[in-house]
């Protein structure tokens with residue numbers, strides 16, 4: 001049964017206005033503001049009739065030169081990664097200390113192993129589990145297998161060690177060289193969100209978390225609905241959590257705009273497409289998201305390899321149903337009559353589609369890995385002394401001690417960058433990058449006026465494989481390399 005969303009039809013006019021592409025001046029203004037905020041002087045965004053947006057060099061860049069740092073608009077850590085990495089919920093810096101990172105991870109892993117042992121028997125598998133969660137299934141012992149990695153090679157620590165790592169009683173040798181910002185818990189009391197600073201805590205609260213916090217202080221009915229929404233997202237696809245942030249941030253921006261807008265101006269500006277005189281404010285609040293979206297999720301998601309093309313229609317329908325399930329849970333939790341169009345399946349599908357299409361991996365390297373490498377590079381007798389303490393911990397962590405923070409994020413500038421199989425730039429994490437910003441570095445010298453391109457896929461793959469992967473992004477590549485290699 002095709003899901004029918006009443007808001008999609010009752011707000012059809014507003015929805016189509018929200019989904020119509022921004023005008024060139026709006027586009028220029030939006031990116032101009034981003035450039036001035038991030039102090040990027042060397043680039044411009046240009047709109048092209050055929051290829052959409054593109055990023056161009058406004059100055060010459062040398063090989064290896066930093067082209068830009070792109071501040072994420074929205075981001076979220078993957079649910080399965082939360083056990084392994086304790087990071088700021090806003091900027092994704094690692095927080096706490098090396099000891100809390102390790103202690104918390106061992107503790108939560110143990111907890112999860114016990115939990116899944118108790119309640120995983122015969123639980124139904126949902127249609128599109130996160131691929132990482134699927135990958136980690138060592139079938140025969142899946143009830144004992146925690147999040148990822150090789151359980152068998154891990155050697156548990158003596159009793160009490162994990163606790164003293166978490167409460168700070170046990171200090172690891174030289175860990176002071178890897179100091180991390182202390183963790184600041186969410187003031188709403190959800191116990192889910194932690195930050196690297198009050199600044200991040202306040203920024204997140206203002207941008208979306210005040211609507212999505214499941215703390216005790218929120219209305220109990222809303223809280224229960226939110227918890228259901230989050231559970232559903234964790235069990236199906238955590239991209240819904242990012243979509244919820246997109247909607248919440250739009251609602252909060254809308255209310256901020258309304259509060260700052262004089263009453264007379266509101267009446268004067270009354271939008272012609274709606275009897276809701278505040279619709280023009282909603283449009284403005286929606287602007288950052290409108291720069292990115294392209295297609296509905298269920299229309300653009302790539303067909304998984306294990307699904308036959310004859311089942312494509314029913315697969316896409318399933319995806320649509322899943323999105324509607326999630327949206328209804330979110331609606332129960334945070335519905336806002338003044339922002340009603342945002343709760344339509346049409347808008348929800350476009351938001352998720354934008355995340356799906358825009359190549360948005362968020363990766364932050366782990367300081368725990370750096371720490372163990374540091375110990376490994378020490379010289380004797382210090383090394384021997386240190387390893388008496390660190391080796392049992394390394395054994396307890398197992399092979400995947402170096403897991404990075406992983407998530408999904410939307411980067412406004414990176415999302416405008418077009419693909420080339422012979423790109424002149426790449427998205428890169430440098431050693432000094434300790435947060436979720438995207439850094440773009442020149443791979444060779446780039447001349448002023450040249451388009452800046454990155455590769456969405458491994459550019460060393462053979463021609464056919466490249467084209468197949470790029471088909472997931474909805475285009476056939478006609479870069480110089482592809483034109484030359486076209487059979």
Ligand SMILES: [Zn+2]
Pocket residue numbers: 088089090091092093195196197200
């Ligand atoms: Zn932070």
Ligand SMILES: [Zn+2]
Pocket residue numbers: 186187188189190191192193209212213214215
């Ligand atoms: Zn909270």
Ligand SMILES: [Zn+2]
Pocket residue numbers: 420421422477478479480481482483
């Ligand atoms: Zn190509």
